[in-house]
Every structure is written in structure tokens, then in C-alpha cells.
Amino acid sequence: MTRFAPILSVLAVLLAVWYGASIWLNSTWTLDQAERAGTTPTVTQIIADTMAQDRPLLPPPHQVAAELWEVTAQKKVTSKRSLIYHGAITLKATMAGFALGIVLGVGLAVAIVMSPAMNLTVMPWAIISQTIPVVALAPMIVVLSNSMGIEDRLVPKAIISAYLSFFPVLVSMVKGLRSPGAMQLDLLRTYGASKAQTFWKLRMPASLPYFFASLKIAVAASLVGAIVGELPTGATQGLGARMLIGSQFGEPMIMWTALFAASILAAGLIWAVGLIEAGLRRRLGGVA
Structure with missing residues (x-):
């Protein structure tokens, strides 16, 4: 496990930066929608919305992983969507x-x-x-x-x-x-x-x-x-x-x-x- 510690550490940092960037970039849409509705979302609501948008500016890692799994493992190899x-x-x-x-x-x-x-x-x-x-x-x-x-x-x-x-x-x-x-x-x-x-x-x-x-x-x-x-x-x-x-x-x-x-x-x-x-x-x- 010690031999993989540097790799896992770098991966953890990259994921943290990625998630942070996703929240920052995707929050623009969330705040814009809240402004139009005349509401003020909490930080928790902003984070939750940026993690599950249909067309995010920067998809968070779990969305990319889920979509990648869907278009590989859950699609027929002959499918044009695979x-x-x-x-x-x-x-x-x-x-x-x-x-x-x-x-x-x-x-x-x-x-x-x-x-x-x-x-x-x-x-x-x-x-x-x-x-x-x-x-x-x-x-x-x-x-x-x-x-x-x-x-x-x-x-x-x-x-x-x-x-x-x-x-x-x-x-x-x-x-x-x-x-x-x-x-x-x-x-x-x-x-x-x-x-x-x-x-x-x-x-x-x-x-x-x-x-x-x-x-x-x-x-x-x-x-x-x-x-x-x-x-x-x-x-x-x-x-x-x-x-x-x-x-x-x-x-x-x-x-x-x-x-x-x-x-x-x-x-x-x-x-x-x-x-x-x-x-x-x-x-x-x-x-x-």
C-alpha cells in the first residue's frame, strides 16, 4: 500500500481540485436560475445543484464516471452510442x-x-x-x-x-x-x-x-x-x-x-x- 501512496495522494488532490472547479463553474447556472426565481440558495443547495446538472460547464468526476460506465458496460458493443x-x-x-x-x-x-x-x-x-x-x-x-x-x-x-x-x-x-x-x-x-x-x-x-x-x-x-x-x-x-x-x-x-x-x-x-x-x-x- 505504501508504494501506491504517492499515486493515491496525487489522485486525491486532482479530484479535490476537479470538484472545486466544478462547483465554481457550475454555480453560475444555479445562481442565475435562483436570481430569476427571486430566491437565495444556501451553500448546500448550490453544491447539490452543481453536482447534478444535465449540462454542466464542468462535469464533476462522479457524473463522468457514471456516464462512462453507461456508454461502455451498459451498451451493446455494436451500438452507435457505445x-x-x-x-x-x-x-x-x-x-x-x-x-x-x-x-x-x-x-x-x-x-x-x-x-x-x-x-x-x-x-x-x-x-x-x-x-x-x-x-x-x-x-x-x-x-x-x-x-x-x-x-x-x-x-x-x-x-x-x-x-x-x-x-x-x-x-x-x-x-x-x-x-x-x-x-x-x-x-x-x-x-x-x-x-x-x-x-x-x-x-x-x-x-x-x-x-x-x-x-x-x-x-x-x-x-x-x-x-x-x-x-x-x-x-x-x-x-x-x-x-x-x-x-x-x-x-x-x-x-x-x-x-x-x-x-x-x-x-x-x-x-x-x-x-x-x-x-x-x-x-x-x-x-x-
Whole structure:
């Protein structure tokens, strides 16, 4: 229990701040209604009303939790109101973009490390590419996809996800592939190892810790890309679409539950990457 005390303490503080902010923001409606009715509510009445409003400015934690339970556990998976249904659609685009980002990031990293020309030409452009706001890039990708006759909405979402996820993989893999020291490289040269043997026997194993560290960042970035990609496509399905619908129709509960569903999905994906890393370390004889 002691090991979880710091986490529980931070969680308690966050919940207290959240409840306090909910009372403060939601009380505006309560006081306005009381003024129109010519009454003066007590502090207890104000707090009670701010905890149970239909459309609060800031839903309190218990309202979000109750709504999240309703649209996940109490809805059929095939229902259009189920966040599991919408989460699966977003997850599909996330994994497609994540896989594409890994291939692109690792491929460019290998080329940059093995070729000085690639290092001088590609790496600066890869860095510059991350200065473009994804909210500005997403509509452009959607328009280009439509102009090329690509009707599958998964494609532009996967491209946007890959755009956000490839860069952490690229930077970390370049660092990892260059992590072996001069003495290690000289030792392999002494044994007559070729460049390919040096790459597979030394550089690639040395890059694995960097690679898995980058995957935890990349998979979360890929999820963000999939959600952002759903906004300009006019999608009606997916977690991003649920957030947009909640915003357009003034339904804060829809927005908040979709937001928390996305957070839970991101945590699950990062946890899955950690499990794969631990399993690979055990297989290679390391410490999990």
C-alpha cells in the first residue's frame, strides 16, 4: 500500500481540485436560475445543484464516471452510442498509423546512421516537418486523399497518425544506433566484422531500449493523430467524432466521456508496449 501512496495522494488532490472547479463553474447556472426565481440558495443547495446538472460547464468526476460506465458496460458493443464501438474504430486507425510510423521512422533512422548524405539531407527536413501544426495539416491530407480518389477514411487518419508517430521513433532509433562506443566498434573491426554484421550484432541490439522507449511516446501520438484526423473528415464514428458531436450539440458529457475513453485507450496501448518490451527482454536473457 505504501508504494501506491504517492499515486493515491496525487489522485486525491486532482479530484479535490476537479470538484472545486466544478462547483465554481457550475454555480453560475444555479445562481442565475435562483436570481430569476427571486430566491437565495444556501451553500448546500448550490453544491447539490452543481453536482447534478444535465449540462454542466464542468462535469464533476462522479457524473463522468457514471456516464462512462453507461456508454461502455451498459451498451451493446455494436451500438452507435457505445464508446467501445467508437474506440475500436479509432484504434484501427491508430494501429495502422502506428505501424506505418514505425516502418518510416526505423527506415529513415537506419538510412541516416548508415549514410552521411542522408544524415545531412533528411534529418533537418524531418525536424522541420514537426513544426507544422497537425490541425493545419490534417485538412490538407483529407483534401489530397479525396482528390486522389481515396474514399476510405481510414487512409487519411492513418497518414496523420504516422506523421505524429514516426518522429519519436526516428530520433530515438538514430540515438540508439549511434549509442555503441568507439571501443566496441573497433573491437568488431579487429575481428573483421563487416558493416552489416556490425549493424545486426551491435548497433541493432544497442538500439532496442531506445526503440521501446520511443514506441510508448509514438503510440500515444498515433492515437492523438487518429482523433485529430477524424475531425476534418466529417466522421460520425470514432472518439474524435464523439468529441466533435458533443461540442456541436452542447453536450459536455459526450465530450468528457470520449476524452476519458481516449485516455484509457492510450494507457492500455502504452501498457501493451511495455509488456512486449518485458517479454522481449526475458527472451534475450535480460531483466524484465
